Amino acid sequence: MSNRGVSCGSLSIPPAVRNAPTKEQTLHQEFLLDHLDFITDVLTAEQIHRKRDLPACCPHATPETLARSRGTDETYPCRYTEIHNPSGDTCPGAICECGDSLSGSDDPLDAVAAVALVESNKPASYLYFAKKERQLVADLRERFGTWGNIADLKQQTLNDYLHEHPSTTQEDKIGAGILSALLEDVAALQYTEGVTLCNFSRLQYDRFQEELAALPGIGEDDAWWLLLTAFDKPIWPADPQIDSLLCSFGLLTPEEAETSTTRHKLLENEITDRLLPVLHRALAGHACTGGVGQCEEDCEIRQFLLSHRLQVQQREQTNLTAIDLFAGAGGFSCGLAHSGFDMQWAIDFNEYATATYRLNHPEIPHRNIVCSDIRETDAAEQIRSTVGEPDLVVGGPPCQSLSLAGYRSRLAADDDYSTLDDERTSLYEEYLDIIRELQPKALVMENVEGIMTEVGDTGVRVIDRVLEGFEDIAATSEYGYEIQFDLVDLSKLGLPQSRDRVILIGVREDILENDFQIESIFENLGEDQSCKRTLRQALAGLPKLLRGEGGRVVAGKQPGSPSDYIAENFIAGDTDLSFNHRAREHPMEKDQRLFEEALDPGDTGWDVKYKKDDEYSDLIEYDVGTEENPRFKDKYRMLEWNEPAPTVVAHLAKDANSFVLPDYYEHVVDDEDRANKERYRGITPREAARLQSFPDDWIFLGPFTSWFRQIGNAVPPMVGRQIGNLLTPMLADETSVQTDRELPEPATSDD
Template identity: 50%
Template sequence: MAAETETIERVSRTAPGRRVLDATAISELKEALSIIKDHRYTEGYTLTSLPTVAYDLLQEMMVLLPGIDDTSAWWLLLTALDKPVWPADKQVDALLVELGLLGPENTPENGRHRILESELSDRHIPALHRALAGHVSYCDEDHTTSNCELQQFTLSHRIDRQVSAEGTERPTVVDLFCGAGGLSHGFTRGVTGPQFDVALAVDEDEAATDTYRLNHPEIPHQKIQCDDIGNLAENADELEELAPDVDLVVGGPPCQALSVAGYRSRRADDDSYSVIDDPRTELYQHYVSLLETLEPQYIIMENVEGIRSPVGDSDRRVIDDVEAALSELGYTTDHRLIDCSRFGIPQERDRVILFGVRGKTVPEPDELVGEFFGALIPDTDTETTIHQALSNLPRLRRGEGGDVVAGRHRGRASEYVRDNELHNGTQLTYNHQAREHPMEKDRKLFSDVMEPGDTGWDVKYGTEYGHLIEYDVGTEENPKFKDKYRMLHWDEPSPTIVAHLEKDANSFILPDYYEYARPDVTKQDSTRSRGITPREAARLQSFPDSYVFLGPFTSQFRQIGNAVPPVLGDRIASVLGKFISNGSPAAASASDSLAAKSDD
């Protein structure tokens, strides 16, 4: 016995970072070791056979250990042995009620909810078990307060936000083809312009509408609908009931059929493919039909550059069809091709913005439309780089990260991040998972071959590693997919963030930060040369870090690539705020105000 005591004392003294055990602690440890050694489920001191033991029996064994009660035993199973059990803690059940996973009437008196434990185990999400259990164990604040990271996930927070919004007199907006809510976020956050109330948001992508709901707690659940826009157009009475007295309708019909990349991809797979026959080309008809029912005073449509290009081999332009249909409804419209980088958004993203006003609501609609674009487009050529956009995000290697990453990079947030309040509201980093890039040829390209600015074309015809480019890049006279592989520049804006990122990120390869952005030979690591993460794509799209994207990894990229940058939405809202005053036309005074402030 004395020898065992000496051994424990020696180990406690030599173990790094450990305190020396006192006599009481040594006595309790010896007792615990004795129980483990003599227990029928162990072989001496080894615990290798424990994984096959029923959880209830493991809990009973742990209760025999000194200082371990029933609650602690379940916590040990969860945290130490990584078992998918639900810990016995009333705070956990209270949090489950807040998250809507558990009804108050079903909370067990003993604190252990076996039904929920079974359901969550079936869903294979033990990480959620540990995250929630760990939260209630260390969080000193009530999880409904603004200091709690989980606040945005709770029902009470959503109810509070919705109650506080009641009775406010703000202009109202309907967001069609809303996606994950980038445009709506710009209209509701009120950083540079007024806040709008969302009367209705619609999209057929379930993951996107889930994301929208989570990040817009102020909007009641029934006002965010996952539905085909055509179904909504067929139910005019229901639509009028959901969104009466709408000031503004925004949105852009899905643009894949009109984008250069989308057209090129479909032609490669099907020589008979026609943009005109693609049903997505005519989604704008549903958009127009909804406008006829809602009768908003103003409309905003956002779309790709292809909407104003000839379709296929014809002279037809979709933008002409749209404006003709809107004219029949009494709208005066115009459109501009804008470069999002001029708004400080760190990517080269050209988009068509169409603006329209119902002619009978203002005295000189043509002048008002002109004033809108004069005030919208900045006079300066602002350029924000990838380096500025991704400042203070954790620097990941291939395969690192996850849906939730603790902490930030120690560097100071850039002016772009601070001015747009992208880093506010959270100390965590969401949706920051780096691809592993398992193919050896890709790792070779990213680590040893490509330099910032290089594409697959450059590798094919400018290096000895052309054999690693296994697809046809074409010829100089007829190039094909030359940028399917592309390494980015830290000191330049990003190319257009696209939904194709869900497939791969080979055209958005971020070179090692410590080799190219902030050179430091002691920290350089070529495994940091990898495709961008969803969070990095979201930063480049100007989404705040607290904006959490739900759904599978691939869906997160699709949602981000399809979104309208919130900063652009905020800019549009700030201009429209000069037109709208509590839902009423600002008339001539708005036009005068805009003329005086066209360089906002």
């Protein structure tokens, strides 16, 4: 039987990967190994969304569970069914939605027999798409029962059945001989009883492979592949298509891929047992139906590819240069890059935020993205040795100690807590030290409103200490800076949330033009924003999930034209997938009643306590103050679709009860058929990212709760882009900046 339409070509290694610097290759491989689960989900979702032929070898297609076992009689689910698909089931009516006809198999011999029927000398990746052979075996088992029954059939009966099967064509040369010989040899094996391969798992892997390869119709490479897919052994079969893709990723070096071998033991040692069969299958699905060479152009996995990263780094950089201190997930850098700056170095202490930054800034070599405490790093020397003299330094020293939410949290844990004693309060000094050392042309600092207010009863404002630091730089360094700061309402810049932040901008005195005033930057921020942006505009096009739906990746978006907010801020990105779009389950009955019955759009817990005729007041079990003196009103709050959202905060990592969405199909589009009470839920990380103006192809790595922290702590990319656009003409004598991002195509939407 043939399997047309599936590529099974030879090894193909991108030239950029062959010439990759050893350090970049090594660091990229280490990075990928930390995030293989996310990569697997992206590969899987991309195949579902593009409606590609999905690879077989569902985990339910074998009773063996060595690598995937969770407990007694419990196995890992099929990854293709775990991905949320807004368009519905991938293969409706099949035992498993992935469509593998052998799902539900009770004997590994089913998969072995299917391979025996495939033309010889096919690579492992091809076997994932031997759909006809697997269907024939499934039908054969359904028609005659056990393999023992099939072995007892007369040769002519079996031969007639095979030739009359709907999947058999005139070109196929299948006879009963190959199956009969296979079943005869299986029955003679000393490791099993009868015509079965169940419980045939007690051998060493090499010996196991030899026994399988000795069976009729099973080659050397087939046997290794069957060990992984039919017997669930944690091994990694070599394959030219998959190995080519692994080289593009950077998980294999060209030398490793070109070494004659039947399995890659390095990957077996690095990848967890449960993930080996899942990732191998997902890679085969992409390599064989999506191709290898096209990945750099329009594929959702390209951000993870070493080949893509190297190509981006090889582009000529002629723009202004910038570095990002306390970079977090890279929001400030994202905006600056859109405005034309070349980001060249970044540092942050949080490992998950740094991983996110690393993935989304492929133009920066791994060695120039540092995960470290800035106080323990000679940052200025590293920057000077790798970047030289940057034109712009930006950063937002951690602000939790100065934010209202952060102060409440620390005070609750320690009655003697003092903001001035919090080590995070003085991290601005590290920022000033780097400015003193590097003397960039310009600088930008972003922080919370608390930096401008008196700390307790001390008479001290942190902003005053920052300004004193700049005065010291002017007195002790070659150049001083003209400094201006202001408390900026970011909603006036077009952000669909209430978010007040202190923006401080400095320009080196020697390059200030005579007629240039820094105040003009603040005056011009948001000048192109003509109207208020709302929650509805921000979330347009995202799948409208029920509680508990979604995940790392959702296979698609809702069709439709982007809102003005999405289009003007390039948020749709270069992807049709929805990343980091996972809704909480909200299992507590109390919360569900509050969401579905007690809260109306715009309400808080205080409203439920004092304005609902006591019907639901017993559900508010925390202190909201009195009717005359409210306090902590917003522990529960329902958002309004046609208003901006409240400030997106890192506290969303703990719960999203203060960001409850009302059902879109009840409060915006009156659609009884689609209205669902389970759509009353807290916002997802992707929805929070939309409110922060992150593009949809900005992937947040790390655990679920860390996504919220990264997003809540970030500088909105919109802010970085607008500031970058206003600084560029002065720093580079240019009057305009062009971006290379294209607007999405218009369509029809219910948003």
